[in-house]
Amino acid sequence: MIRKYSESIILGLVMLAVLLLMWILTGRDFVQIGNFQSMAFQLPELGILSLAMMVTMLTGGINLSIIASADLSGIITAMILTSYIDPEATGVGSGGVIVLAICAGLLTSVVIGLVNGFLIAKLDVSPILATLGTMILVNGLTIVLTKGYVISGFPNPVRFIGNGLVLGVPMPMIIFILSALLMALLLNRTSLGLNIYMMGSNPTACFFSGVHNAGVLLKTYLVSGLYSGIAAIIMISRFNSAKAEYGESYLLMTVLASVLGGTSAAGGFGTVSGLVIALVILQMVSSGLNLLRVSSFMTIAIWGMILILVMVVNYLIGKYQEKRWQS
């Protein structure tokens, strides 16, 4: 038990260190309620997208199409919303359309997930290539649908999803916590979760222990697609607009967050708790540096350095343990 979570414990310590460091550097600014609240508004998008990335990395794959499919879902939802509802109207009748629009958005992502799953599971295309292809294709569809314009102006209930507070907790944060819990439940308490870990460790052994590998892969990419759809809803409602190529810079960040959280790029290892801690670390670093008026590009560079540092530390710890085990 402790072994499985030892990386999370190290990360937890790093998180505390970052918190203290930012506290010292920024004075009182960092520990204000307002700052934590704004962090809680920013984290969920990247968080849910990282969950979508992580689940595919657990099987030893990768999903490069998450941002593109989030964009397409967002655009589909936005198109339905703006063509049937006037943003100023406050009628009750719009509720049905909102639910329909959100469902259509989620369905779009699920379909893209299924396409990925089909290519990877049934045709044996390597995940990086299959999702690279769907990424470019879906990206193209978003540009064709919007012709490069921004779609904006959603009714109030939709804007509430991205900007509302429930008992002082931002709505996106609540959605993120629920999504993370659901993912943890899926990975730790269902047979699909167990199979995902087994397949990531050793697909051949997994196959011969009677697991239908293709089915597991298909479901994994479906879940991944669904999560990018959820992220899309938060994304468009927070900015009250949707457009092609939103959040493209998130793609590599989701890999970074997953790996920082202890997910192995080769598959088989990684926990939701590790990922959540990693996300909090990244968010604290970027918010803290923002308070210190450091350029956002410097923040990106520092994220990169943290990633390499954590990988190096993990490597050294692994080496040390190996040596102790041998002697």
Added chain:
Amino acid sequence: MKRLLRYHETYVFMVIVVFSLIITLINPRFLTLENLFDLLKSYSYLGIFAVGVLFVLISGGIDISFTAVATVAAYVMTVTVIEYGGNIFTAFLIVSGIGIVLGVINAVIIYFFNIPTIITTIATLNIYYGILTVWSGGKWIYALPTWFREFACIRVFTLTNAEGIEYGLSIITVIWLLIIAVAWVILRYTALGRGIYAMGGSPASARRAGFNVFRLQMFVYSFMGLMAGIAGLVQVLLVQTMAPNSMVGKELDVIASVVLGGASLAGGAGTMLGTLLGVALIAIMSNGLTLMRVPSFWYNVFIGLIILTSVSASAYRRKMRERQAIAVEVE
């Protein structure tokens, strides 16, 4: 004929021929020397990146950071030649030097700490690009030296078209062709090249066969850096502007074109000819869509479809072949 069908390159070539025929039927301007020379010039920077990426993919790794390396090298070079003067050779020296150094940093991190190549290079992409943007302030540079402008206009030979406009084989294309020739010789006829294939196939076997895996890895990533540096310079030569944000974000497109040419992400497979065809396919596609007056926002849809069809087809063929192989074993 049957032997030819076993190669991935044959299929890519057939697709190119079919596309070229369709495009020419719709717009005969496609099949002119002028358009060909133009394509060879404007896609040379993508082509140079692709050579580096091919080496990395054969060695069993992947590099995401090359666009950042190119940007850093080109930016430092531009600032230096504007500040201290120089000529095209100093420009080449600067971009090559910076490219190699940044590539070696990648290789050292990958080898000594055993970090997966994709993670290392995602991290270094952010580090290189982040620091460059902070240092440069993201400023574009337009005022390039005159000799820089003149070099980009040099043609090896010049022809004149019916309307009296001159065109010809650009010096930039020649740089690209030289690089292809050198890379082809390295891969095909040197122990170094065989070593890279061996390492991509299986690092452990390569080590046992007597290859120094560390040195090979050093070579591959510094070569990638060198290519990135030169591609950065070529890009500045082509557009005559140093825009720090013009290249980063294109890395997956380059990797896609190399993979279209048959290089395997698992390592150990890939040829120079295939890569050239992959780049050509992407170039002809986008040029053809323009010539056929297809609105430019359809571009990604087509490229995506081509990539998906191509990777699915080759995966399917591999699967069939494996199935056949098993059947033979049973008999």
